[in-house]
Structures are given as C-alpha cells and as structure tokens.
Amino acid sequence: xxxxxxxxxxxLGITAAATSFAVPxxxxxxxxxxxxxxxxxxxxxxCARALKRAQGNLQVILIEPNAVFTSCPFSNEVIAGxxxxxxxxxxxxxxxxxxxxxxxxxxxxxETQRRSILTADGVALPYDRLVLSxxxxxxxxxxxxxxxxxxxxxxxxxxxxxxxxxxxxxxxAMPDGGTVAITIPANPSRCPPAPYERASLxxxxxxxxxxxxxxxxxxxxxxxxxxxxxxxxxxxxxxxxIERIALSQGGRVTSVxxxxxxxxxxxxxxxxxxxxxxPPQRAGLIAGIAGAADATGWCPIDPATFExxxxxxxxxxxxxxxxxxxPKSASAASAQGKAxxxxxxxxxxxxxxxxxxxxxxxxxxxAPGYGFSLAGNYQPKGDIFAEVEGGATSxxxxxxxxxxxxxxxxxxxxxxxxxxxxx
Amino acid sequence: MTALIxxxxxxxxxxxxEIRTLTSHIMETGFRHTADGALVPRDIVTSFTCRYNGTEIxxxxxxxxxxxxxxxxxxxxxxxxxxxxxxxxxDNGYSSSASASITxx
Numbered sequence: 385x386x387x388x389x390x391x392x393x394x395x396l397g398i399t400a401a402a403t404s405f406a407v408p409x410x411x412x413x414x415x416x417x418x419x420x421x422x423x424x425x426x427x428x429x430x431c432a433r434a435l436k437r438a439q440g441n442l443q444v445i446l447i448e449p450n451a452v453f454t455s456c457p458f459s460n461e462v463i464a465g466x467x468x469x470x471x472x473x474x475x476x477x478x479x480x481x482x483x484x485x486x487x488x489x490x491x492x493x494x495e496t497q498r499r500s501i502l503t504a505d506g507v508a509l510p511y512d513r514l515v516l517s518x519x520x521x522x523x524x525x526x527x528x529x530x531x532x533x534x535x536x537x538x539x540x541x542x543x544x545x546x547x548x549x550x551x552x553x554x555x556x557a558m559p560d561g562g563t564v565a566i567t568i569p570a571n572p573s574r575c576p577p578a579p580y581e582r583a584s585l586x587x588x589x590x591x592x593x594x595x596x597x598x599x600x601x602x603x604x605x606x607x608x609x610x611x612x613x614x615x616x617x618x619x620x621x622x623x624x625x626i627e628r629i630a631l632s633q634g635g636r637v638t639s640v641x642x643x644x645x646x647x648x649x650x651x652x653x654x655x656x657x658x659x660x661x662x663p664p665q666r667a668g669l670i671a672g673i674a675g676a677a678d679a680t681g682w683c684p685i686d687p688a689t690f691e692x693x694x695x696x697x698x699x700x701x702x703x704x705x706x707x708x709x710x711p712k713s714a715s716a717a718s719a720q721g722k723a724x725x726x727x728x729x730x731x732x733x734x735x736x737x738x739x740x741x742x743x744x745x746x747x748x749x750x751a752p753g754y755g756f757s758l759a760g761n762y763q764p765k766g767d768i769f770a771e772v773e774g775g776a777t778s779x780x781x782x783x784x785x786x787x788x789x790x791x792x793x794x795x796x797x798x799x800x801x802x803x804x805x806x807x
Numbered sequence: 808m809t810a811l812i813x814x815x816x817x818x819x820x821x822x823x824x825e826i827r828t829l830t831s832h833i834m835e836t837g838f839r840h841t842a843d844g845a846l847v848p849r850d851i852v853t854s855f856t857c858r859y860n861g862t863e864i865x866x867x868x869x870x871x872x873x874x875x876x877x878x879x880x881x882x883x884x885x886x887x888x889x890x891x892x893x894x895x896x897x898d899n900g901y902s903s904s905a906s907a908s909i910t911x912x
Contacts, residue, residue: 632875632876633831650811651812651829
C-alpha cells in the first residue's frame with residue numbers, strides 16, 4: 385500500500401534536511417530527556433500530559449497543527465441537532481500551563497536515524513523518544529470515486545469539525561420522505577460502533593422532524609459491536625425507519641459517484657438524498673512518513689511499550705496502532721497515551737517498563753436518555769493486546785431506567801475524559 | 808432474499824463483462840460439534856452453474872471450507888442479447904435459481 389512511497393519520502397526528507405539544516409544537539413543533552421509527541425487528540429494530549437506529570441524535568445513537546453481540537457465522541461449528537469459543536473471543542477492552553485511546549489505546526493519529515501523531526505516552518509526538533517498519535521486518514525484508493533472533493537458532497541463526518549456541520553446542514557435541508565444513506569467500511573476502522581450510533585441519532589432527528597424519511601445503512605460487515613443492543617433499540621424506538629443491508633446481503637460499497645450522489649455496491653446502485661460515506665481508513669499520514677505503518681496501513685507495535693516494530697525510538701498510540709483486541713476509541717487512545725508515557729519514563733531512566741493493563745469503555749447513545757455501553761480490559765499477549773476478564777456489556781433486556789442512567793453516565797464520561805486530557 | 812445477481816443490463820458485442828453472484832447459505836461444514844458433543848450435520852452448497860442462453864459458461868464445485876453466503880464473481884464475453892440463468896444445488900436437496908437479462912448492441 386503506502387509503505388514503499390512513504391519510505392522513499394522519508395529518505396528524500398533526510399537528504400534534503402542534511403544539506404540545509406544543522407540540527408542543534410545541545411537540546412538533547414540536558415534535563416531528563418526530550419519527548420516529542422505528534423498529534424494532539426485523545427492519545428497524544430493524554431500522553432504529553434502524563435509524561436509531564438510523571439517527570440517534571442522531562443522536556444515534553446506537543447506538535448499539533450490545529451489550535452482547537454474537535455472531539456469525535458458525541459459528535460453524532462451534533463449531527464442530530466442535539467448538541468452544539470462548541471461543546472466538542474478544546475484548546476491546549478492548560479497543557480501549556482502545565483509545562484508542555486505546544487507547537488502549532490504540521491510535521492513534514494521524520495529523520496529516524498538522526499532522531500529529529502522537521503515541522504512545516506522548517507524547524508528541526510531532536511528527540512530522545514517520539515510518540516506518534518496521528519489518528520486516522522482516509523484510504524481513498526480503496527473507494528474509487530471518493531476523495532476530498534467528493535467529501536464536500538457526500539460527507540464522511542468521520543473527523544469531527546467542518547464535516548460534522550456539513551452533514552448536519554444536509555440533513556436539515558433534506559425534504560421529508562428522503563433517504564439518508566450511511567456507508568460503513570470493514571474493520572479495522574475508527575470507533576466500530578459509532579456508525580450505528582449515528583444511524584440511531586439521525587433516525588431520532590428524522591422521526592421528530594421528517595417522519596416519512598428513512599435511514600439506509602450499507603454495511604461491509606455482517607456483524608458489529610453491540611449489535612443486539614442496537615437492533616433492539618432500533619425496533620423499540622424507530623420501528624422500520626432504519627434499514628440495514630449487511631455484507632452478505634450485498635451491502636459492501638465498491639465505488640461512489642459524487643456528481644450524481646450515487647453509491648455503488650456489489651449488487652446495486654443507490655441514490656439517496658443525503659449520502660454519509662464513511663470510507664476505509666488507515667493510520668494518519670505521518671505514521672507512513674515515519675515508516676511506522678506496514679502494508680495494512682496501520683502501525684505494528686510492541687504492546688508493552690507502544691514502541692514501533694518498524695522504527696526504533698518511535699512509539700505509536702491511539703487509532704493508528706495495531707492494538708489487537710482494543711477497539712480504536714477515544715477511551716482506548718487515552719489509556720494507551722498514559723501507558724506509553726509510563727513506559728517512556730521507565731525506558732529513559734533505564735528501567736524495564738511494567739506491562740500495562742488498559743481499560744477501554746465505549747458508550748452509545750441511540751436517543752436522548754437511551755444509552756448502553758461496552759467496557760473491556762486489555763493486556764499484552766504476544767504481539768498484540770488481548771481482552772482479559774473483567775469486561776462487561778449492557779444487558780440486552782433491561783428497563784428503560786437503566787438506559788437513561790447509562791445515557792447520563794455517557795455524558796459524565798465525556799466530561800471526565802476531556803477534562804483529563806485537555807484540563 | 809436467497810440470491811443476489813449483478814449482470815450488466817447492457818454491453819457491446821465482444822465486451823468482457825463481470826458477473827457477480829451471492830447466495831445466502833449457512834455452509835455448515837459437518838465438522839463442528841454442539842456443546843453436548845453431537846455432530847452438526849453437513850449442510851453446504853455443492854454445485855453452482857451459470858448458463859448463457861442455454862449454454863453452460865461457468866460452473867463450480869463447492870466444499871466445506873467455503874464460508875457462509877458464497878460469493879462468486881467471474882467474467883465472460885457478451886455475445887448476444889438474452890438470459891443468464893444461475894443454479895445452486897446442495898445437501899438436503901437444496902436448490903435455488905435466479906436469472907438476469909442482458910442487451911447486447
């Protein structure tokens with residue numbers, strides 16, 4: 385896939401940098417060491433904060449081009465008109481106040497041999513350890529007809545922000561009686577249950593505002609996370625408003641045509657009024673530039689330390705890494721960021737890191753006051769993380785009172801994780 | 808739904824066209840046991856045939872290693888307008904068929 389190209393880019397980058405920049409090495413010698421974290425989402429920000437908290441004399445630099453982070457968790461509520469996008473947005477002031485150096489730049493090159501990165505403004509930053517938390521990028525080649533331009537007509541809304549608002553606007557503009565299609569890629573992908581939460585919350589909006597409309601889910605999977613809970617809720621709340629065509633019913637999307645808003649599956653064409661195309665994904669671009677992504681497009685890691693299996697001194701956390709049993713979620717990214725920070729502090733001090741035990745929790749809200757959850761514990765097992773006992777999923781048969789309590793818990797979870805990550 | 812078919816509605820004479828078929832079937836291997844040790848009997852599709860205006864153009868034998876809901880895709884040359892007929896047969900007298908038309912210009 386992208387490995388040969390990106391490796392070549394990395395090599396070219398090294399040559400260019402070697403001739404035009406003298407990398408200052410003085411910065412590396414003092415203090416307890418210098419850790420550069422690339423990407424200020426749930427994984428990167430949690431890692432930077434945990435590093436600084438664990439060891440105050442460590443130099444921690446967070447590089448993130450966006451001044452404001454927009455959270456994907458709860459963005460389905462923005463799409464459904466239940467929440468303002470401001471409630472999703474967080475800055476980096478508190479991290480800076482805690483001693484993390486925040487640099488608002490994009491990374492262009494990673495010189496793995498010299499242990500230095502280059503930002504878009506031409507500044508070289510050496511590191512002892514580098515943490516990549518780049519999240520996902522879209523694998524456009526895997527879905528012919530879909531690209532950045534097509535996303536303006538058929539929004540993915542799979543990175544929160546302008547795309548979230550675009551999908552919201554299209555839903556508002558759709559006449560009653562219309563069809564909203566959501567296309568879902570195969571795993572691995574960011575937050576596996578989230579497309580089904582989205583289908584639920586869009587149905588909620590339509591039921592109240594455009595009750596003759598429907599939601600069509602075109603799915604490249606046959607089964608999905610918390611399926612029985614979702615299907616029960618759909619029947620209870622939305623009757624037959626949501627129609628799902630699974631993989632074995634011909635649900636896999638093979639191409640799209642943005643000019644006619646057509647979705648092509650292996651066995652048919654669809655022209656919905658609103659097309660929410662969630663494309664196949666891979667690790668964020670910078671992981672490829674670093675040479676940390678393999679042929680799958682994702683980053684293999686040592687689960688004990690999150691160190692890349694392909695590039696030394698580089699750690700990968702969050703959606704970009706191949707976590708095995710751990711789903712790609714904000715909660716998992718945050719737990720990984722903290723565990724990675726602990727491992728780096730140990731490694732820099734010459735100690736053997738302790739094996740991490742991670743907890744991931746995932747809430748789904750299918751209507752206001754109706755939520756359920758999945759919690760799991762994970763430990764390194766061989767090359768990956770494996771789920772260990774202690775996890776739990778909400779019961780399929782439960783009174784509405786429990787669903788209401790879980791919806792309230794979901795909101796508290798969001799407040800906790802964002803406060804924990806961004807201050 | 809038992810079978811899904813994708814045959815282009817139109818083609819030019821001589822075009823190479825792709826045909827896709829998917830039939831819903833559990834494809835029980837016959838190698839599994841229930842919790843109390845009883846063997847789950849084999850129940851699979853064993854044969855697939857495609858005919859183009861009566862002439863067999865593609866066939867396949869299926870075996871226990873093939874996953875549930877067998878999906879087959881193959882190519883042929885569009886020679887004349889007419890009908891594609893598809894047939895699946897299997898264990899326990901299983902039989903299913905479907906057809907699709909094509910206009911060749």
